[in-house]
Amino acid sequence: MKFPTHFPHISGLMEDHHKKMQSDSCDPDRPTHPGTFPTCEAGRSDHQPAERSVDFPVSVVLPAGGTGERTGLQTPKQFCLFMGRPLISYTIQAFERVSWIQSIVVVVAREHMDLMTDIVQQFQHTKVRVVPGGSTRHRSIYNGVLALGEEGRPVADKPKVVLIHDAVRPFVEEDFLYKIAMAAKEQGAAGAIRPLVSTVIATTSEGYLDHSLERAKYRASEMPQGFTYDVIYQAYQKCSESDFEFGTECLHLALQYCGTNAKLIQGPPTLWKVTYKRDLAAAESIIKDTLSRSACAITGGSAQAVTLAGALQKAVGALNMELAVIPDLTGENGWYLLKDWNFIQVSVNRSCLSEVEALLTDLEAAKQALLHPLVVILVLLNGSDELSVSGRALEPEAIMDLASAAKLRNILLYGIQLHQSEDTQRWERSVSRVAEITSALIRDRSPALVGQLLQA
Numbered sequence: 001m002k003f004p005t006h007f008p009h010i011s012g013l014m015e016d017h018h019k020k021m022q023s024d025s026c027d028p029d030r031p032t033h034p035g036t037f038p039t040c041e042a043g044r045s046d047h048q049p050a051e052r053s054v055d056f057p058v059s060v061v062l063p064a065g066g067t068g069e070r071t072g073l074q075t076p077k078q079f080c081l082f083m084g085r086p087l088i089s090y091t092i093q094a095f096e097r098v099s100w101i102q103s104i105v106v107v108v109a110r111e112h113m114d115l116m117t118d119i120v121q122q123f124q125h126t127k128v129r130v131v132p133g134g135s136t137r138h139r140s141i142y143n144g145v146l147a148l149g150e151e152g153r154p155v156a157d158k159p160k161v162v163l164i165h166d167a168v169r170p171f172v173e174e175d176f177l178y179k180i181a182m183a184a185k186e187q188g189a190a191g192a193i194r195p196l197v198s199t200v201i202a203t204t205s206e207g208y209l210d211h212s213l214e215r216a217k218y219r220a221s222e223m224p225q226g227f228t229y230d231v232i233y234q235a236y237q238k239c240s241e242s243d244f245e246f247g248t249e250c251l252h253l254a255l256q257y258c259g260t261n262a263k264l265i266q267g268p269p270t271l272w273k274v275t276y277k278r279d280l281a282a283a284e285s286i287i288k289d290t291l292s293r294s295a296c297a298i299t300g301g302s303a304q305a306v307t308l309a310g311a312l313q314k315a316v317g318a319l320n321m322e323l324a325v326i327p328d329l330t331g332e333n334g335w336y337l338l339k340d341w342n343f344i345q346v347s348v349n350r351s352c353l354s355e356v357e358a359l360l361t362d363l364e365a366a367k368q369a370l371l372h373p374l375v376v377i378l379v380l381l382n383g384s385d386e387l388s389v390s391g392r393a394l395e396p397e398a399i400m401d402l403a404s405a406a407k408l409r410n411i412l413l414y415g416i417q418l419h420q421s422e423d424t425q426r427w428e429r430s431v432s433r434v435a436e437i438t439s440a441l442i443r444d445r446s447p448a449l450v451g452q453l454l455q456a
């Protein structure tokens with residue numbers, strides 16, 4: 001398995017990676033169940049679960065030192081890009097937004113230390129320390145545990161509980177982390193489990209069935225897992241070379257070497273691990289689904305714009321998207337800049353882009369585009385009367401130029417144009433087309449269509 005020993009700066013990696021992804025023809029079929037997993041909202045502040053209070057220090061070890069051979073790709077799966085951002089950054093975000101987690105140790109292969117440091121800087125991750133991994137997952141996790149208890153670090157750094165979570169399991173929610181952390185504090189160890197999907201069988205050396213396990217008696221061991229620091233540290237101190245080389249279960253080490261019987265807690269289906277190429281497509285679909293559940297329409301307060309936005313709200317509602325309708329982003333409405341990932345600027349008989357330019361400036365100041373590409377859609381309603389129709393039409397080049405500049409700031413700007421009609425059916429068809437185009441643009445977030453003025 002060969003891949004560059006030194007990655008160019010993350011932006012260069014993104015370009016290289018995109019080329020590799022094309023060459024790997026990694027555009028697999030879209031998964032059959034996009035968005036069926038209840039997932040944590042990708043960082044949406046209004047969906048932050050109720051604040052939990054944890055009165056003991058908790059740290060996290062994210063093993064990310066593998067090569068992802070089973071994906072068949074050159075790029076290790078934890079560094080595969082989803083809308084321009086590596087998978088590991090999504091996992092880190094899921095932990096760093098939890099207020100009672102004090103520190104996160106990311107364990108990567110030595111040759112990826114620079115890349116991982118770039119990612120931390122590029123996406124302004126906090127609480128993160130990067131340490132070198134080992135030749136196996138257990139060795140990597142142990143390096144992370146040792147880093148947490150490093151001599152010379154302030155005692156306050158040493159956690160009471162360590163959460164261990166594969167870096168390629170990006171969909172983890174605070175509620176479940178809390179359950180694991182509290183159970184680990186009480187019991188010494190705790191782990192996530194899920195029902196088995198397939199039956200487990202034992203085979204003979206000749207490749208025949210030896211016996212089958214009674215599936216109802218067994219569970220799949222997932223992540224996150226939690227341990228008191230002393231238990232996981234002692235377990236690794238005492239375990240064998242064979243454990244380090246071939247083991248896959250930290251809970252087993254706690255039982256075998258510390259006599260600590262882990263509390264098992266059934267977790268949600270979102271805890272699955274990205275392992276194969278198909279899992280990358282499933283993960284991207286879930287992330288896109290999370291980002292496309294709501295939008296905010298800004299009307300400027302004009303009666304025609306409010307009417308159109310109201311009709312649009314109903315039409316996109318039928319497409320499973322919530323649409324908030326506000327006149328502007330001043331006062332309390334400024335909250336939407338930190339809450340949503342999709343914005344629709346409704347303009348009536350306008351030939352200039354001043355409202356869009358103002359929105360782009362507000363979005364850039366809010367810095368939401370750091371973690372996810374934002375979508376801004378200009379919905380331009382042209383009146384049916386002579387004067388407005390004869391008014392100067394919006395120059396296609398104007399929106400294309402603005403969109404090119406916005407794309408550099410990770411904001412995807414699209415345009416949709418429709419014409420006021422006295423004919424009710426014609427008008428309803430137009431609104432329905434605007435809703436369908438809006439939903440598709442928000443869902444797919446395709447860079448290819450930015451700057452286009454689509455006709456509804």
Ligand SMILES: Nc1ccn([C@@H]2O[C@H](COP(=O)(O)OP(=O)(O)OP(=O)(O)O)[C@@H](O)[C@H]2O)c(=O)n1
Nearest residue numbers: 063064065066067068069070135136137140167
């Ligand atoms: N020496 C290793 C091997 C694995 N891992 C990490 O352990 C997690 C779960 O392991 P797995 O899914 O097996 O990842 P890989 O070993 O990369 O996958 P593969 O076996 O397909 O190469 C991953 O986040 C992986 O990066 C690690 O930190 N150090």
Ligand SMILES: O=P(O)(O)OC[C@@H](O)[C@@H](O)[C@@H](O)CO
Nearest residue numbers: 137166221222223248249250
């Ligand atoms: O074996 P892999 O390296 O693919 O993945 C690690 C998994 O075994 C591990 O994450 C859970 O089963 C819980 O221990």
